[in-house]
Amino acid sequence: QVQLQESGPGLVKPSETLSLTCTVSGGSISSYYWSWIRQSPGKGLEWIGYIHYSGSTNYNPSLKSRVTISVDTSKNQFSLKLSSVTAADTAVYYCARRGNYYDSSGYHYFFDYWGQGTLVTVSS
C-alpha cells in the first residue's frame, strides 16, 4: 500500500520561502507523477503542480513564478518550495500521487493516494 507523508515547518514568516518534503513509502516514486495540492482554511482545493520522476514539471500558472517542485528518486521523495509567501499562502498542503486510467476517451488522471496533509501558517 502506497503511503505519502509530508514534512516541513508549520510556521513560515512573510516574504520567506515555504519548503515541504513528501516521502513515498510502500512503492517506488518511479513511473508516476507526483503532485502538491493545498487547501486554505474553509476553502476548496487548489492544485499547485506536479512532477514526474524524470524531473519534468507542470505548475499552476497562478503560482508558477513562485513555485519549484523537485524530486529525489534515491530517497523516494519530492519537494515543494514556494517563495515570497504571504498570509494568503496559509493552508493545509497535501502531496498526492497522480494515478491514470485509459478508456476510449484517452488517458484519465486523478489523485489516488494522498498524504495526511500538513498545516503551514504564514505569520511573523
Next chain:
Amino acid sequence: DIQMTQSPSSLSASVGDRVTITCRTSQSISNYLNWYQQKPGKAPKLLFYAASSLQSGVPSRFSGSGSGTDFTLTISSLQPEDFATYSCQQSYSTPLTFGGGTKVEIK
C-alpha cells in the same frame, strides 16, 4: 482555466435518503471528471474517476454520471459514514481545478 461550480454548497439529509450533488464546468470536458470525499481533518479520498468509474473499495451506493459540462454524484441511501464534503475535479486540462465542495450534513 476551467471553472467548476458545485451545487448545492451544502445540504442536510437523513440516513437512508437519496442525495444528488451536481458539478458544472465552464467548458466541455468530455468525461474527464473525478469526485472526492473529504472528512474533517482528513485528506480527500478518491471516489470516481472518468466521471463514472468507481474507485476500488468505494461502496456501490455511490454512483457518478455525466459528460460534457454537467456531472452528478448520487448516494442512493445515505449512511452515517457518508457525512462529509464532496468535491469534483477536472482533469481535462491544466491547471487542474476543483469545485468548491458540497458539505453533506446530518438533518
